[in-house]
Amino acid sequence: MDPLSEVLSLLKLRSYVSGGFDANGDWAVQFGAHDGIKFHAVLRGECWVMVEGVADPVKVSEGECFLLARGKPFRLASDLAVEPVDIRTLLPQVQDGRIVTYNGGGEFLSIGGYFTLANGQADLLLSMLPPLVHVREEPSRATLRWCIERMRQELSDVQPGDFIVAQQLATLVLVEALRLHVSNERRESVGWLFALSDKRMRAAIDAMHASPGRRWTLQTMAEQAAMSRTTFALRFKETVGLSPMEYLTRWRMMLATDRLTHSRDSVSAIGLALGYESEKSFSTAFKRVMNCSPRQYSRQRKAGTSNFDVGV
Incomplete structure (x- = not known):
């Protein structure tokens, strides 16, 4: 299993599709704070996204999506000058428990949902992401658009198991969005997620994930990356943001907390x-x-009252 898959598995990623938003004319809708990662995929039209604490609004067009990784309140709007309404006031108007319609709908359509992560470990992924991730698909990679279109079909055409299928598609959307985000970010971006795009750093990270119980030394790690020990240590710190030994310890602690629980x-x-x-x-x-x-961690987690966080 590759490092991204392993991390998402240990974080107990769960996806939920909450439904769609269908609007027409001038509109603006305010959403409150949330847990985990929220996502919206635009199927028709375009909208502005404003996130609390983020200076500049972002325009998201048809076929694109965005992730909200820090739980901050946000606003969707056709026009930034329009006074927003609270999304909760529109929920009684939901059609078939799936689509919120505003001003009759027909001009703009998005599908929204969210991902939950295991408590105490979510920062390993969330710390890699800004509050707002705008994902524009590259023409050569049609996976994201296909997933979004299939989600629309599952929500529009009532059939057995449609929500389960939509949730699995949402997981694909997240993974593809993370892939695209990493490939489109500037080379100086720091973090284990971005380091996976560096072949030598990924070789070292793959090896650590595959054999966490090995008696690793800086030299044996450097050999995995086919680099000298000094060059490897500097490069790893620059790309991952942690020293190789710090990263290994963090990964071991993720595995430990999972097994203790x-x-x-x-x-x-x-x-x-x-x-x-x-x-x-x-x-x-x-x-x-x-x-x-x-032992304290194990007792707290199994009692369901732990507030501990992994951090180096």
């Missing part, structure tokens, strides 16, 4: 599987990253 393995067994020689060394590394011991 969802398995019956002992703390010592988890630590040993992740490359730590003793339970004490594992617990020390875990507490440095998570601000609590593995």
Whole structure:
């Protein structure tokens, strides 16, 4: 499994399609704060997107989509001068539980939804993304447009299992949007997500993900990237934003938190599987990253009351 797939899997990504918005004439709609990642795909027409705290509005056209990764309130509008209405006041007008119609509809149509992520680990992905990600598809890659069109069909034509299909398509939209975002970003963008576009950095990250329990050294990591140790360490820090050892520790802690929550393995067994020689060394590394011991984390998570975050 590749690193992006592994991270999304560990984050327990779940997609939900909440329905569509069909408008006509001049309009503006205000949406409140939200959890996880929201997305909107424009199927017809165009709109302006304004996100709280983001200085410049963005125009999104037919066939494009945008992601909202920081949970901030936002506004969609045909004209920025139009006074917005709260989306909640329009929900009673939803047709068939799927489409919100405004001013009769017919001129603008979008499909919206959101993605939820596991608590305590979501920052590994969200920290890589700005509050607003505008995704414009490249002509040579039609996957995004196809997914969006299929979502429209599933929401428009009532048939068994249509919402499940739409949710799976939404996951494809997110992955394709992340791919396009990474490929279109400037080369100086920093973070593990952007480092995956660098063949040498990806080779090292792939190896760490494939064998997290290996007794890694800076030299063995550099060999995966076919680089000298010094050059590799500098390049990794520049592209990922963490040193190689910091990134390895973070990945190990992601795996550890997942196993502490969802398995019956002992703390010592988890630590040993992740490359730590003793339970004490594992617990020390875990507490440095998570601000609590593995046993405390396990009790809190299984009780459903944990507020701990992964952070290096």
